[in-house]
Amino acid sequence: xxxxxxxxxxxxxxxxxxxxxxxxxxxxxxxxxxxxxxxxxxxxxxxxxxxxxxxxxxxxxxxxxxxxxxxxxxxxxxxxxxxxxxxxxxxxxxxxxxxxxxxxxxxxxxxxxxxxxxxxxxxxxxxxxxxxxxxxxxxxxxxxxxxxxxxxxxxxxxxxxxxxxxxxxxxxxxxxxxxxxxxxxxxxxxxxxxxxxxxxxxxxxxxxxxxxxxxxxxxxxxxxxxxxxxxxxxxxxxxxxxxxxxxxxxxxxxxxxxxxxxxxxxxxxxxxxxxxxxxxxxxxxxxxxxxxxxxxxxxxxxxxxxxxxxxxxxxxxxxxxxxxxxxxxxxxxxxxxxxxxxxxxxxxxxxxxxxxxxxxxxxxxxxxxxxxxxxxxxxxxxxxxxxxxxxxxxxxxxxxxxxxxxxxxxxxxxxxxxxxxxxxxxxxx
Amino acid sequence: xxxxxxxxxxxxxxxxxxxxxxxxxxxxxxxxxxxxxxxxxxxxxxxxxxxxxxxxxxxxxxxxxxxxxxxxxxxxxxxxxxxxxxxxxxxxxxxxxxxxxxxxxxxxxxxxxxxxxxxxxxxxxxxxxxxxxxxxxxxxxxxxxxxxxxxxxxxxxxxxxxxxxxxxxxxxxxxxxxxxxxxxxxxxxxxxxxxxxxxxxxxxxxxxxxxxxxxxxxxxxxxxxxxxxxxxxxxxxxxxxxxxxxxxxxxxxxxxxxxxxxxxxxxxxxxxxxxxxxxxxxxxxxxxxxxxxxxxxxxxxxxxxxxxxxxxx
Numbered sequence: 001x002x003x004x005x006x007x008x009x010x011x012x013x014x015x016x017x018x019x020x021x022x023x024x025x026x027x028x029x030x031x032x033x034x035x036x037x038x039x040x041x042x043x044x045x046x047x048x049x050x051x052x053x054x055x056x057x058x059x060x061x062x063x064x065x066x067x068x069x070x071x072x073x074x075x076x077x078x079x080x081x082x083x084x085x086x087x088x089x090x091x092x093x094x095x096x097x098x099x100x101x102x103x104x105x106x107x108x109x110x111x112x113x114x115x116x117x118x119x120x121x122x123x124x125x126x127x128x129x130x131x132x133x134x135x136x137x138x139x140x141x142x143x144x145x146x147x148x149x150x151x152x153x154x155x156x157x158x159x160x161x162x163x164x165x166x167x168x169x170x171x172x173x174x175x176x177x178x179x180x181x182x183x184x185x186x187x188x189x190x191x192x193x194x195x196x197x198x199x200x201x202x203x204x205x206x207x208x209x210x211x212x213x214x215x216x217x218x219x220x221x222x223x224x225x226x227x228x229x230x231x232x233x234x235x236x237x238x239x240x241x242x243x244x245x246x247x248x249x250x251x252x253x254x255x256x257x258x259x260x261x262x263x264x265x266x267x268x269x270x271x272x273x274x275x276x277x278x279x280x281x282x283x284x285x286x287x288x289x290x291x292x293x294x295x296x297x298x299x300x301x302x303x304x305x306x307x308x309x310x311x312x313x314x315x316x317x318x319x320x321x322x323x324x325x326x327x328x329x330x331x332x333x334x335x336x337x338x339x340x341x342x343x344x345x346x347x348x349x350x351x352x353x354x355x356x357x358x359x360x361x362x363x364x365x366x367x368x369x370x371x372x373x374x375x376x377x378x379x380x381x382x383x384x385x386x387x388x389x390x391x392x393x394x395x396x397x398x399x400x401x402x403x404x405x406x407x408x409x410x411x412x413x414x415x416x417x418x419x420x421x422x423x424x425x426x427x428x429x
Numbered sequence: 430x431x432x433x434x435x436x437x438x439x440x441x442x443x444x445x446x447x448x449x450x451x452x453x454x455x456x457x458x459x460x461x462x463x464x465x466x467x468x469x470x471x472x473x474x475x476x477x478x479x480x481x482x483x484x485x486x487x488x489x490x491x492x493x494x495x496x497x498x499x500x501x502x503x504x505x506x507x508x509x510x511x512x513x514x515x516x517x518x519x520x521x522x523x524x525x526x527x528x529x530x531x532x533x534x535x536x537x538x539x540x541x542x543x544x545x546x547x548x549x550x551x552x553x554x555x556x557x558x559x560x561x562x563x564x565x566x567x568x569x570x571x572x573x574x575x576x577x578x579x580x581x582x583x584x585x586x587x588x589x590x591x592x593x594x595x596x597x598x599x600x601x602x603x604x605x606x607x608x609x610x611x612x613x614x615x616x617x618x619x620x621x622x623x624x625x626x627x628x629x630x631x632x633x634x635x636x637x638x639x640x641x642x643x644x645x646x647x648x649x650x651x652x653x654x655x656x657x658x659x660x661x662x663x664x665x666x667x668x669x670x671x672x673x674x675x676x677x678x679x680x681x682x683x684x685x686x687x688x689x690x691x692x693x694x695x696x697x698x699x700x701x702x703x704x705x706x707x708x709x710x711x712x713x714x715x716x717x718x719x720x721x722x723x724x725x726x727x728x729x730x731x732x733x734x735x736x737x738x739x740x741x742x
Contacts, residue, residue: 015740093479094479104475106583113576126500132494
């Protein structure tokens with residue numbers, strides 16, 4: 001077992017809400033405020049928790065071993081950045097402590113300390129020093145940094161003349177050459193064009209191979225599941241889930257979208273619907289028929305719904321609409337099976353399932369809206385539940401999926417595995 | 430894969446302070462890892478303690494991050510000289526023009542007697558040192574709020590931010606000294622061994638400016654309105670210091686007051702050493718005591734407030 005490099009013990013951080021909102025006080029207010037506070041203390045006793053404080057972190061405990069990549073997920077305001085700031089020693093915890101073995105490098109922002117009037121070359125040295133590199137170390141890696149950024153031609157141009165893409169490339173190149181034992185990263189991969197992101201991810205894999213320890217905050221959930229070995233979910237300043245990245249990401253999705261792989265309405269009175277049909281359950285199933293919140297991109301997935309028909313004589317059509325994280329509708333599908341199409345149903349319970357084949361959906365998080373409609377005599381929408389179930393599609397590199405050996409981001413709402421042929425027209429030997 | 434331990438033990442202590450050593454009494458806040466494995470032996474160790482566990486001076490960090498002070502100073506200088514149209518010339522022109530005006534008003538119109546030193550040299554030397562002093566304080570005061578991203582996004586001893594502003598001022602002082610030398614040669618001042626003490630007075634002025642600058646920078650983070658009162662304070666301070674008039678013209682019953690101002694001893698000593706005059710050790714003793722003491726107090730106050738900078742800035 002690798003040794004523990006970072007131990008976070010009962011860390012809590014309290015902010016004054018007033019201070020958060022206004023940002024700063026005036027000296028005059030401080031003087032008058034001090035008098036007022038003294039008077040308040042005299043009249044009703046000192047009370048710190050008077051509702052004007054906010055616990056950004058509350059009793060957080062973590063242990064991270066050498067070589068681990070810990071993903072941290074959570075909504076905005078859940079305390080992710082505060083945790084990283086405490087680990088980077090930018091701010092101190094209100095209570096609790098942290099013990100760290102090793103040099104810490106933090107990347108909470110790309111290009112911290114960059115000055116627009118300085119040239120690329122000058123900013124490499126300045127930024128490198130700010131991130132904790134020695135001058136000799138920067139001298140030594142300078143050519144490598146410049147080569148990585150692909151900005152050789154512009155290295156003596158002030159960065160204010162750079163495009164935002166060039167700026168980010170230079171900044172990330174410096175950061176990528178930082179070699180601490182412990183690296184703290186906040187959402188820095190969300191920058192740059194696809195080619196450069198690919199380079200950054202390659203670099204991350206390299207860092208991972210070198211056995212360095214990384215704290216990684218990102219909203220890019222596929223990146224978390226692909227890069228991290230372990231993840232934690234923060235909610236309102238507390239660790240609410242910890243474990244494999246897939247489990248944690250699923251937990252996060254189900255809590256943030258209020259939807260998981262399974263949704264059941266146990267009581268008939270709660271079940272959504274009208275007088276004709278009521279929805280009783282929706283499930284995401286893997287090929288063995290087990291509810292599953294994470295599926296391999298190459299495997300099929302079933303979405304199944306169970307409903308009660310309360311009135312005879314309706315021809316019903318179940319419908320699924322599938323959306324990705326960006327809210328783009330991937331597709332919608334209506335039940336066109338011959339057996340029940342245009343066929344009036346008797347009262348009772350029914351279960352309909354649709355098979356979504358493997359190698360169709362793109363990697364990422366997906367959420368399904370479900371509905372049941374009828375078209376005769378005219379189209380009626382009997383029930384529609386938005387965000388009924390959610391699941392993740394995982395795509396490991398190096399396998400037999402459409403990704404092949406490529407590890408970078410692959411845009412597109414679908415990721416079909418298509419047939420390729422290559423003919424050697426004039427190859428030697 | 431093995432860690433590059435060779436790099437971490439000696440050369441790369443940049444972010445490797447041993448805070449724990451400075452805070453033995455708060456060891457209870459975070460327990461030491463039981464049975465420290467051999468693999469961790471070479472690694473730097475840091476312990477992050479809660480806010481109420483007292484002020485951590487982190488003096489080791491000042492050494493570990495020393496190169497950053499150089500880079501921040503270098504940035505300040507580089508940016509300043511790149512931005513201004515006249516660049517270096519401005520550093521000389523500003524005190525020169527001020528000196529000419531004061532020479533005209535006080536020396537020609539008001540017939541102020543500056544004693545053994547010719548008035549233009551007297552005024553220029555005073556203004557040069559004062560300009561350095563007040564610029565170091567005002568740029569130091571504003572340095573934290575104009576470097577917000579450094580304060581909120583990365584860790585290093587933040588005292589380097591106002592310190593870099595003060596050190597960068599020394600470069601301006603050096604440039605402005607070229608004209609000072611020319612004036613001294615023109616007026617044929619006596620060169621004595623006392624000239625060797627000139628850097629001491631510059632250092633005293635720098636220490637005093639840094640002390641004041643660090644305190645006001647730390648307070649300005651929280652109380653932004655202090656920034657607006659500073660120019661007024663510096664103006665009053667200038668007229669309470671013998672910048673454009675000699676101490677001799679102050680009525681004897683007010684002498685103790687002007688002597689209590691540490692800048693008085695610094696300015697008088699600076700000129701005495703420049704012009705080869707007798708040192709007034711009684712006046713010089715004040716800044717010799719006050720400047721280092723203030724700097725130490727300022728560092729403590731700054732460290733005390735530093736941990737909250739990122740939360741309130």
